[in-house]
Amino acid sequence: MRTVSVAVAGLGTVGRETVRLLRARRAQLRERLGAELVLTAVADRAAAREARALGLPASVARFTDPLEMARRAGADVTIELLGGTDAARRLALSVLGRGGALVTANKRLLALSWPALTRAAARSGARLAFEGAVAGGVPVLRALELSLVGDRVLGLDGILNGTTNYILTRCEEGLSAEAALKEAQELGFAEKDPRLDLSGQDAAQKLSVLAGLVTGGWLAPGSFPVVGIQAVTARDAAYARERLGSAVRLIASLRFSGTPSAPRVEASVFPTLVPLGHPLAAVRRQYNAVLVRAQSAGDLMFYGRGAGAGPTASAVLADAFCAARDLLGQLPSARPVPRALTLASADDTPSGFYLRLEVRDRPGALSRIAGALGRERVSIAAIHQDRARGAAAVPVVITTHPASLGAFNMARRRILALEDVAPRHCAMRTLA
Numbered sequence: 001m002r003t004v005s006v007a008v009a010g011l012g013t014v015g016r017e018t019v020r021l022l023r024a025r026r027a028q029l030r031e032r033l034g035a036e037l038v039l040t041a042v043a044d045r046a047a048a049r050e051a052r053a054l055g056l057p058a059s060v061a062r063f064t065d066p067l068e069m070a071r072r073a074g075a076d077v078t079i080e081l082l083g084g085t086d087a088a089r090r091l092a093l094s095v096l097g098r099g100g101a102l103v104t105a106n107k108r109l110l111a112l113s114w115p116a117l118t119r120a121a122a123r124s125g126a127r128l129a130f131e132g133a134v135a136g137g138v139p140v141l142r143a144l145e146l147s148l149v150g151d152r153v154l155g156l157d158g159i160l161n162g163t164t165n166y167i168l169t170r171c172e173e174g175l176s177a178e179a180a181l182k183e184a185q186e187l188g189f190a191e192k193d194p195r196l197d198l199s200g201q202d203a204a205q206k207l208s209v210l211a212g213l214v215t216g217g218w219l220a221p222g223s224f225p226v227v228g229i230q231a232v233t234a235r236d237a238a239y240a241r242e243r244l245g246s247a248v249r250l251i252a253s254l255r256f257s258g259t260p261s262a263p264r265v266e267a268s269v270f271p272t273l274v275p276l277g278h279p280l281a282a283v284r285r286q287y288n289a290v291l292v293r294a295q296s297a298g299d300l301m302f303y304g305r306g307a308g309a310g311p312t313a314s315a316v317l318a319d320a321f322c323a324a325r326d327l328l329g330q331l332p333s334a335r336p337v338p339r340a341l342t343l344a345s346a347d348d349t350p351s352g353f354y355l356r357l358e359v360r361d362r363p364g365a366l367s368r369i370a371g372a373l374g375r376e377r378v379s380i381a382a383i384h385q386d387r388a389r390g391a392a393a394v395p396v397v398i399t400t401h402p403a404s405l406g407a408f409n410m411a412r413r414r415i416l417a418l419e420d421v422a423p424r425h426c427a428m429r430t431l432a
């Protein structure tokens, strides 16, 4: 029986489960592959202790330095589950440089180092696989890469961050955003430092990976608008549901245009009002979903657990299997080659907006706000002001007809410069 050697770098949450599954599903994988996937090496700062805890046989080499493992073990398939970027990047470039297959679940590494990684893979003909990096165990990357290879992907809208989705759906159920975050941390969905999640940057990194997979080009993090959920309150969620018939979701969007050889993409991450009848409104708690729009296949929805040891290890193992199958069959990658990607302006697709302000109850305040919107040609769809009841400032909620993001932002700046309006506010998009 032919064998394919596998090395795993990083024996943390996902690495340990990947090794466990690789061994537990050995017979099943052998039958499907017609070859044996053999774990030959592991690397971790605590490699000896983790290997003992996992009951690995002495034939599996242990390394504390992942790079040394790459150099000395020279496995057919290397799985990078270190996290971070420095050691992970060095390992990835070393493996890809010598033509070895690399599997990773590291969205940050991919988002920041896409050009270097894809060029190294293209130069050596190595396979680079990363299903676990976006939406955990949901096989959306494989669908974009293979199932839709004869189609044209027009765009996608995704809920790509389980922590923020958990907070937003708990807010709908009446919890404050702070209490919902604490609960998510206690349940182990949210990091101790949740800034990457709350700011939308985690979703943005995943969006960059998705754009790269579809076009071959690099959507650099920081090059497109990203707004997190820090300003969204339980009150916004309740207002959206009760008065606007919508759920609040953090939506990461891509719209593709141009040609396969000169692709263009419009990208954004925004808290968004999603009509309650829309499939993304039904995605609750820590779940992830991606709604893909393809020219021939139409709309396709992918849904499931976006993180956790089991879902991520399942995706990683599938990547290792596919890499092994391609190596055995000497098949080239089906992915687009690395190429330049043009960023379309976020103004290209107008959308409606929601703006919640804190306004001092003074004569003429509302007309000054309406005037600021009018100056930027942003037309008001509805305006709602709570009764004052002696408070210093009252919430005012404005929804607009479709406008460009640039015009809305300009109007918002004018409004926040008014004496009547407090700086604290919440702006959201409506799903286009």
Ligand SMILES: NC(=O)c1ccc[n+]([C@@H]2O[C@H](COP(=O)([O-])OP(=O)(O)OC[C@H]3O[C@@H](n4cnc5c(N)ncnc54)[C@H](OP(=O)(O)O)[C@@H]3O)[C@@H](O)[C@H]2O)c1
Residues within 6 Å of the ligand: 009, 010, 011, 012, 013, 014, 015, 043, 044, 045, 046, 064, 065, 066, 080, 081, 082, 083, 084, 087, 105, 106, 107, 108, 132, 133, 136, 306, 307, 308, 309, 312
């Ligand atoms: N956890 C999830 O649910 C999930 C979901 C999707 C994707 N991912 C991705 O999967 C990757 C792994 O995540 P994880 O949650 O398994 O992380 P983790 O629990 O922190 O595991 C990483 C392991 O690698 C070790 N390590 C890191 N750098 C090293 C180095 N330079 N040399 C030797 N050992 C090193 C760490 O040791 P120390 O602890 O001593 O640093 C730790 O044991 C990340 O890229 C993450 O973004 C995770």
